[in-house]
Amino acid sequence: MTVLLQIDFSMPAEMLGENLSKNAAGLAATINTEPGFISKIWTENAQTEEAGGIYLFSNRESAERYAAMHIERVKQMGAKNINCKLFDINIPLTKINHGL
Numbered sequence: 642m643t644v645l646l647q648i649d650f651s652m653p654a655e656m657l658g659e660n661l662s663k664n665a666a667g668l669a670a671t672i673n674t675e676p677g678f679i680s681k682i683w684t685e686n687a688q689t690e691e692a693g694g695i696y697l698f699s700n701r702e703s704a705e706r707y708a709a710m711h712i713e714r715v716k717q718m719g720a721k722n723i724n725c726k727l728f729d730i731n732i733p734l735t736k737i738n739h740g741l
Contacts, residue, residue, distance in 0.1 A: 644704040649693030650720035677703025
């Protein structure tokens with residue numbers, strides 16, 4: 642079953658926007674090779690100094706494995722107040738709204 646992973650955290654505003662785009666391009670490419678990975682939407686709000694992402698994985702095990710690894714990675718990047726949530730997706734309703 643497709644699983645949505647939501648991760649967000651505090652990150653200084655100066656590390657977001659163009660700086661994040663430049664500094665995380667290599668990281669973005671490696672995410673594509675993660676087992677079970679389908680897609681990611683990168684999120685950020687410089688005004689509230691928050692960043693993160695919304696991910697789709699093909700199964701819960703892959704999402705959980707990735708979340709554990711990524712939480713440690715963003716800690717090393719200086720992230721604080723890290724939140725992580727997993728959700729199952731209601732596929733029939735999501736398809737009605739063009740989600741998949």
